[in-house]
Amino acid sequence: MPTKRRHRFRPLRKLLHLTIGLLLLALIGVGYQIVGMVQDRKQHPPPGQLIDVGGYKLHLYCTGEGSPTVILDAMGPGWSVYWSQVQPEIAKVTRVCSYDRAGFGWSDAGRLPRIGRRMAGELHQLLTNGGISGPYVLVGHSLGGFVARLYRQAHPNDVVGIVLVDAGHERQFEQMEFRKFAAPGKTLFPIVRAMTALGLTRLLMSRDLAPSFFATQEAAVPADIRPLLRAGWMQSRYFKTMAYEGAALEDTAGQTGMAGSLGNLPLIVITATGPIWWPDMPANVNPTRFRKMWLKFQSDLTKLSTNSRQVFADRSSHFINFDQPELIIEAIQEMIASKTHPQPQR
Secondary structure, three states: OHHHHHHHHHHHHHHHHHHHHHHHHHHHHHHHHHHHHHHHHHHOOOOOEEEEOOOOEEEEEEEOOOOOEEEEEOOOOOOHHHHOOOHHHHOOOOOEEEEOOOOOOOOOOOOOOOOHHHHHHHHHHHHHHOOOOOOEEEEEEOHHHHHHHHHHHHOHHHEEEEEEEOOOOOOHHHOHHHHHHHOHHHHHHHHHHHHHHOOHHHHHHHOOOOOHHHHHHHHOOOHHHHHHHHHHHOOOOHHHHHHHHHHOHHHHHHHHHOOOOOEOOOEEEEEEOOOOOOOOOOOOOOHHHHHHHHHHHHHHHHHHEOOEEEEEEOOOOOOHHHHOHHHHHHHHHHHHHOOOOOOOOO
């Protein structure tokens, strides 16, 4: 009988040993991730200031002198480091500020939902509390384009020009191809978020086995920028923040659609037309239909102002800031040099 009992409980013991082993591996992974983040913070301190915007702090990095002040707002997956090839050139001619939206880079996590008007309000509070007065030229990449338009709606007297860098369009969610493009993130972000918390993302990157989404970006930047990108991507909250912004993106687009026209505000729309728009495009997205849709939306953005023009980035993916930063630099310089700013609205 004792022998039979031992046989009977053997599967349970194996399951127990397996569970304990997995828990130990998870604890090791979590510890590896925490130690890595602590080391990243020591090796890569914030280049700018951490400024309170109402119970949490955002990172603001300003360089150069002059007016108007250029405000750089990154794409959904990005933060101030994404402007590392643009900001130094603009700082030669005027003051320029990049910042990290809440939850990215060196900024604290912000309040939910991560919707456009809230982000525009946080940006206004950041500039106010940071003592960065207008007038401003707003540069918004992708999601940052929504924030720029919402900021201008709330503070029209402060904004003297806008550069939209492959910016989102308020009607993009009406299109099936865009919905199919955006849908995988709802499944992918929680998985990669868990992998990152367990140290797996950090382990893969330490062995240069980063997914092509990251590898494509790294390949387009100087070697000294890559450690800064990796430090940001490997934060445990990075994909959590992406998921929050993604969950509110359709509502953000809707808010932006109600922002109205820009009148005769100087506007430059920069559009990516390179052979690959996005690394790892979902297999169920038709690239031809997606490109046609995107180019139509980009053309529509020029109609926001009677004083607009469009620039085509023919060698760029959606990451124009990495692929052809010189086009963004030239557009901003043109905006700064213009002597024909619109009269403030009353």
